[in-house]
Amino acid sequence: SFVLTQPPSVSVAPDRTARITCGGNNFGRKTVHWYQQKPGQAPVLVIYYDKDRPSGVPERFSGSKSGNTATLTISRVEAGDEADYFCQVGDGISERVVFGGGTKLTVL
Amino acid sequence: QVQLVESGGGVVRPGRSLRLSCAASGFTFSRYGMHWVRQAPGKGLEWVAFLSHDGRAEYYADSVKGRFTISRDNSKNTLYVQMNNLRTEDTAFYYCAPTRDDYNYFFDHWGQGTLVTVSS
Numbered sequence: 587s588f589v590l591t592q593p594p595s596v597s598v599a600p601d602r603t604a605r606i607t608c609g610g611n612n613f614g615r616k617t618v619h620w621y622q623q624k625p626g627q628a629p630v631l632v633i634y635y636d637k638d639r640p641s642g643v644p645e646r647f648s649g650s651k652s653g654n655t656a657t658l659t660i661s662r663v664e665a666g667d668e669a670d671y672f673c674q675v676g677d678g679i680s681e682r683v684v685f686g687g688g689t690k691l692t693v694l
Numbered sequence: 695q696v697q698l699v700e701s702g703g704g705v706v707r708p709g710r711s712l713r714l715s716c717a718a719s720g721f722t723f724s725r726y727g728m729h730w731v732r733q734a735p736g737k738g739l740e741w742v743a744f745l746s747h748d749g750r751a752e753y754y755a756d757s758v759k760g761r762f763t764i765s766r767d768n769s770k771n772t773l774y775v776q777m778n779n780l781r782t783e784d785t786a787f788y789y790c791a792p793t794r795d796d797y798n799y800f801f802d803h804w805g806q807g808t809l810v811t812v813s814s
Contacts, residue, residue: 616798617798617800619800619801621739621801623739628789628804628805628806628807629739629789629801629804630804631800631801631802634800634802635798635800640802672738672739674739674800674801676741676798676799676800677797677798677799678751678796678797678799679797681744681753682741682753682755683729683731683741683744683799684741685738685739685740685741686738687738688738688739
């Protein structure tokens with residue numbers, strides 16, 4: 587079965603760049619989506635189709651994918667970016683959705 | 695705007711049943727496939743089930759297959775999940791979410807979730 591692997595935690599100083607990776611065994615044609623979740627809140631979509639940004643999400647958030655690794659990049663990190671981040675793939679061909687284990691972003 | 699309101703959660707003993715509902719508004723419910731996603735307290739997200747807009751296609755996570763049944767009533771703009779033979783590991787917040795892409799599933803709208811606690 588398809589597995590997405592994320593580092594449990596990433597720490598970054600304010601105003602620096604955070605990169606959160608998501609490793610897959612074979613992305614193929616699958617696209618990767620990213621969610622931000624703050625304590626006590628529902629997840630919020632921040633990147634879809636590998637690199638597209640929903641309206642309202644700051645341009646500081648970007649996504650990329652190369653080979654078996656997708657990356658969420660947050661530029662000029664702010665204290666308010668501290669949250670859990672989850673990657674996700676899913677489609678009607680595989681008939682399932684898979685989430686990564688999540689990465690806790692800490693702003694130092 | 696899109697609104698999703700989950701309800702029906704509560705405390706239930708192992709082996710018992712529970713039905714959750716998700717009332718949707720702000721979009722044409724009958725045109726969207728719908729998913730249930732859950733999250734155990736302090737843990738990550740886990741996909742549970744999918745139902746196509748017309749109810750013809752339904753998919754389940756292996757962890758719930760044979761125990762959970764997803765359904766919908768398009769006349770009431772409501773999604774359901776019937777959960778039978780509940781286990782302690784089913785304890786989680788349950789979220790419903792529409793998917794606007796019939797091929798690549800992602801979730802740009804979430805409800806606030808309803809908490810299911812399975813405990814003796």
